[in-house]
Amino acid sequence: VTTHDAPLGVAVIGVGYWGPNLVRNFTSSDRFRLRWVSDVDEARARKAVGPYSTVRTTATLADVLTDPGVDAVAVATPAATHVDLASAALDAGKHVLIEKPIASTYREAEHLVHLANARGLTLMCDHTYCYTPAVLKIRELVHTGQLGDIQYVDSIRINLGLVQPDVDVLWDLAPHDLSILYFILPNGVVPQAVAAHGADPIGAGRACIAYLTVELSGGAIAHAHVNWLSPTKIRTTIIGGSKRTLVWDDLRPSERIQVYDRGVDLTDPNMIAGDERREALISYRAGDMVAPALKESEALAGVVTEFADAITQQRAPLTDGRSGLRVLDVLEAASRSLEYRGAVVPLRTQR
Ligand SMILES: NC(=O)c1ccc[n+]([C@@H]2O[C@H](COP(=O)([O-])OP(=O)(O)OC[C@H]3O[C@@H](n4cnc5c(N)ncnc54)[C@H](O)[C@@H]3O)[C@@H](O)[C@H]2O)c1
Numbered sequence: 001v002t003t004h005d006a007p008l009g010v011a012v013i014g015v016g017y018w019g020p021n022l023v024r025n026f027t028s029s030d031r032f033r034l035r036w037v038s039d040v041d042e043a044r045a046r047k048a049v050g051p052y053s054t055v056r057t058t059a060t061l062a063d064v065l066t067d068p069g070v071d072a073v074a075v076a077t078p079a080a081t082h083v084d085l086a087s088a089a090l091d092a093g094k095h096v097l098i099e100k101p102i103a104s105t106y107r108e109a110e111h112l113v114h115l116a117n118a119r120g121l122t123l124m125c126d127h128t129y130c131y132t133p134a135v136l137k138i139r140e141l142v143h144t145g146q147l148g149d150i151q152y153v154d155s156i157r158i159n160l161g162l163v164q165p166d167v168d169v170l171w172d173l174a175p176h177d178l179s180i181l182y183f184i185l186p187n188g189v190v191p192q193a194v195a196a197h198g199a200d201p202i203g204a205g206r207a208c209i210a211y212l213t214v215e216l217s218g219g220a221i222a223h224a225h226v227n228w229l230s231p232t233k234i235r236t237t238i239i240g241g242s243k244r245t246l247v248w249d250d251l252r253p254s255e256r257i258q259v260y261d262r263g264v265d266l267t268d269p270n271m272i273a274g275d276e277r278r279e280a281l282i283s284y285r286a287g288d289m290v291a292p293a294l295k296e297s298e299a300l301a302g303v304v305t306e307f308a309d310a311i312t313q314q315r316a317p318l319t320d321g322r323s324g325l326r327v328l329d330v331l332e333a334a335s336r337s338l339e340y341r342g343a344v345v346p347l348r349t350q351r
Helices: 019-028 042-049 061-065 079-091 107-117 133-143 168-183 299-312 320-339
Strands: 006-012 033-039 056-058 072-075 095-100 123-124 150-158 191-199 209-216 222-226 231-241 243-248 257-268 282-290
Touching: 006 019, 006 061, 006 299, 019 033, 019 042, 033 042, 033 061, 042 056, 042 299, 056 061, 061 079, 072 079, 072 282, 072 299, 079 107, 095 107, 095 299, 107 123, 107 168, 107 243, 107 320, 123 299, 123 320, 133 231, 133 257, 168 191, 168 209, 168 222, 168 231, 191 320, 209 320, 222 320, 257 320
Parallel strands: 006 033, 006 072, 033 056, 072 095, 095 123, 150 222
Antiparallel strands: 150 231, 191 209, 209 222, 231 243, 243 257, 257 282
């Protein structure tokens, strides 16, 4: 199967804030032909395609699903509607790309994963961050062993954020950190349990600040700090490895990623005579820092290409339904942990 295949017919469902970005990227991709844009508010659909477009618009999902020219559907509606829209599309034999979060509960997400599997259709979750040049580079550096064994992942995602009416700060912001975490971790390192603390100092009725700890197999740890109340915006992740440590500052376009050949080494105690002091075991490395060059490309264009490749090559996409499911597993466990003020809650999916 090659890129010379006929373009896939695609429809976008839901064109509020995010959907128009999908419309734009499907339109400019030669792998797809956009056939429909659908929204319960049809005026929005018409606005999204513009006055001179031949792309059809409708407020009725059945128009889209009964069109045999539609091979795939992209769902960009609010999370609570994902399971019904995506199930209907899969039942109609369409491949599905869903915005994050893939569904509003783990059970719903599990249903979608099973349904796609049973029908042999592609189910992909738009974890957009995973397709940024920075995250793709981080994944490559981790997977090729250039950081060594992963010891910790520490991310901060804070700003003066919109207090959401329906979800707390963990459900709003942590999905980004979690989808990235699963995307970059090497195969042997698996999230096992989580603990979360949160606070609502302004009386919003839900946590506006949260600290999420994820225990990883092999003794490593990941932590995400998410906050709607911070006057300054920080988007930084540190990935500590036994060989090198990577710092990703997404707000520094010229040097988003820095790789430090600096860290702390511990000599194997068996290599040292018994009467030497413990301090002798620890040594510090102070090597160079390099900032790898990153190409500029729009993440969503990568999402659209990956969706086409997964469909035509009949393989799982990089961010498949299971990756959406794993994020919901952590979020639900984190919510339980919040209720019990930081209790450690094991995860259901251990990869
Ligand atoms: N990948 C990203 O970085 C990113 C960024 C923003 C939002 N999102 C996700 O995109 C999704 C949509 O978010 P948004 O901010 O665009 O929401 P929105 O409320 O701005 O837009 C949703 C649109 O869906 C329409 N809609 C609602 N129910 C529908 C139905 N049953 N059938 C057809 N249309 C329906 C609404 O009329 C509206 O136009 C959410 O899952 C959100 O998490 C992803």
